[in-house]
Each structure stands twice: as structure tokens, then as C-alpha cells.
Amino acid sequence: MKLYPAIDLRGGQAVRLYQGDYDQMTVYNADPVAQARSFIEAGAQYLHVVDLDGAKDDTTANLQTIAAIAGQGGLRIEVGGGIRDEERIRRYLDLGVDRCILGTIAVKDFAFTERMARIYGSRIAVGVDMKQGYVAVNGWKEVTPEPGVDFCRRCADAGVKAIIATDISRDGTMQGTNLDLYRELLTIPGIEVTASGGIARMEELAELQAMGCHAAILGKSIYTGAIDLAEAVRRYQD
Template identity: 60%
Template sequence: MEIFPAIDLRDGQAVRLFQGDYDQMTVYSKNPADVARQFKAKGARNLHLVDLDGAKDGRLVNFESIREIIADVDLFVEVGGGIRDEERIRQYLDLGVGRVILGTIAVKDPAFLEEMVRKYGEKIAVGVDVKDGLVAINGWKEVTDKDGMEFCQYLRDIGVKTVIYTDISRDGGLKGTNLEAYKKLARIKGLNVVASGGISFAEEITALKETVYGAILGKALYDGLLDLETAVKLAE
């Protein structure tokens, strides 16, 4: 299983939100590239970046921070947050990003999603954010009538290889992740599932590696509940 330590970017800083709430934000570092270097020193092979400014209002505020991170550390980088057109996808891929994550636009404009998957293949991933089993969009503010599991099956069927599945209710709570959901998702053959939201304990890493392709670690790393070096070894 691959471990993806997360860096959420806002105004060029590394921050964490509680359940996507911009009013509940903690700044962890004013130098995100330094955080990335620390992750690499602890054995990270991958990095999950989220442009919170892009997600909130579409602004490309953190592009230079992302450029600096990619130039500084030799890691596989996936980026999400406010990616709503092909131009933004191209900008990130030209920068050296390995995988671009589409969120709200993947739900609202399936034709666009299918075209991007045809053009860019495995470089396109989809972030599936779920609340009470239903897909949520627009920064988790709007809950649709789409069933999360069924949506993931549809994504597999149109050629999406990687899905980042987040149970919103678990995100940032440090109370554990939704292991049952990932067991169900493992039944969708041919889909690489990345677990996200609430992963807090070493035992969860051990359990998840039997079912998913990857796991995103955020607040548990920043608050010292999980050690990245240990997590990487447990996932091997």
C-alpha cells in the first residue's frame, strides 16, 4: 500500500482544516516545501497536495508553492483543489505533477470527465467525498443524491483508475477512518482506491493495506498521533 502524506495549501502555507471548514484552520508551516522535505526524509515516496484557495474560489494562489515542492523533492505528487478545466490540468502536468484530482467538476460535468480520462488516462483521478453514503460537492457544502459506491463503480466503468474516497464525517477528527466503506470499495475490481479521512492509528494502516491501494495521512501526522516512518513501514 502506498502512503500519501498530505499538505493542504492556503495562501502559500501548509494548513489543516477541520472537516473542510475554512473557519477552523490551523497553520502548521509557512514553508510547505520544507514540510515536503521532512516527509521525504521519513521515507515518503508520494505526496498529496490540495490547493484550498483553488477549491474555494478557483484562484491559482499556490502554484509557485507546488512548483517549489516538485523542484525540491523527488516524489510522486498528486494535486487536487479547484481543477475545473483542461488548462489547469495541463499546467499541473507540465509542472511534473503525476496525477491530477478532479472533484466537483467530475460530478457536475461527466462529459468533461470522460473526455479528460480519454486524453490523459491514469493521470486523472477523482476525489469522491461522501457524507452519509452520498456524494458531496462544492467544498462539501452540497450533498447530492448520488450514492458514493455506485458513483465509484461508474468511475471505474468509464476508465478512471484511481479514486480518493473521503468519509467527510471522519476527516480531521482523529477518531479513525471508515474501514467498512473501504472493504466494500475493494469489491470494485480494477479501481485503485485511496483511503482518506480520519486515519489515526497504526492498526488502521495494517487493516487498510489488505483492501486499498493507498492511504492519505494528514492531521494525525501533524499532531504526532502517527509517525510517518512507522506508517510507511507498516504499509509495505
């Protein structure tokens, strides 16, 4: 299983939100590049980056920060947050980002998502954020009427290779991740599933690995020390 420590960017700083609420934000590091370097020192090979400003306001305010993180090397980086056209995909890939995550646009313009998946293959993932089981978009502010699992099936049928699934109610809460959700998603053929949101214990990583999750994203648990990243990498990193 691949392990992705997470850096969420807002105003050029590494932050975490509680249940996706921009008003409940904690700054963990004013220097995201140094934060990424500490992950490398812990043995991480992958990094999950979310531009919260991009997700909320459709800006590229954190582009230079992401460029600096990518420029230091040592990590295969996936980036999401405000990626809603092919130009932005190309800009990130040109910076050295390994994979771009489509979120809101995947729901709002499914034909675009299908086309990007066809053109870029495994370099495109779809981030499916779920609130009470339904897909949420626009920085988690808007909940759609489509069940998240149904949308994941639709993505797989359209040729999307990777899904990053987040139960918003668990994100940043340290209450444990939604293991039942990932068991259900893993019954969908043809997609790699990444678990995101609420992972708080090593035992959850063991369960995710055992059920066949492709990857897991670690956020608040590694910032607070609930999970030691170096130990998690030693035990569970492919």
C-alpha cells in the same frame, strides 16, 4: 500500499481543516516546501496536495507553492483542488506533478471527466468526497443526491482508473477512518482505491493494507504525532 502524507494549502501555508470546515482551520507549517522536505527525510515517496483556495474559490493562488514543492524533486505528487479544465491539468503536469485529482468537475461535467480519463489514463484520479454517504462538491459546501459508492461505480464504468475516497465526517477528526466504506469500494472492479480521512492509528493502516487498498492518505495524524510517518513508511510503504 502507497502512503501519501498530505499538505493542504491555504494562503500559501500548510493547514488542516476539521470535517472540511474552512472556519475550523489549523496552520501547521507556514513553509509547505519545508514540510514536503521533512516528509522526504522520513522516507516518503509520495505526496498528496490539495489547493483549498482552488477548491473553494476556483483560483490558482497556490500554483507557485505547488511548483516549488514539485521543483525540489524526491516525491511523486498528486494535486487536487479547483482542477476544472484541461488547461489546469496540463499546467500541473508540466510542473512535474504526477497525477491530477478531479473533484467537483467530475460530478458537474461527467463527460469531461470521462474524456480526461481516456486521454490521461492513470494520471487522472477522481476525488470522491462523501458526507453522510452522499457526494459533496464545491469545497464540501454542496451535497448532491447521488450516493458516493454509486458514483464510484459510475466512474469505474467510464474508465477512471483511480478513486480517492474521503468520508468528510472523519476528516481531521482523529476518530478513525471509515473502513467499511473502503471494503465496499474494493468490490468495484477496475479501480485503485485510496483511503482518505480520519486515519489515526497504525492498526488502521494494517487493515487497509490487508483489505487491498492501493494507497492511504495521512494528514492530521502525522502532524500531531499520532502516527510516526517514518515508522508507517517502514511498515506499510510498497
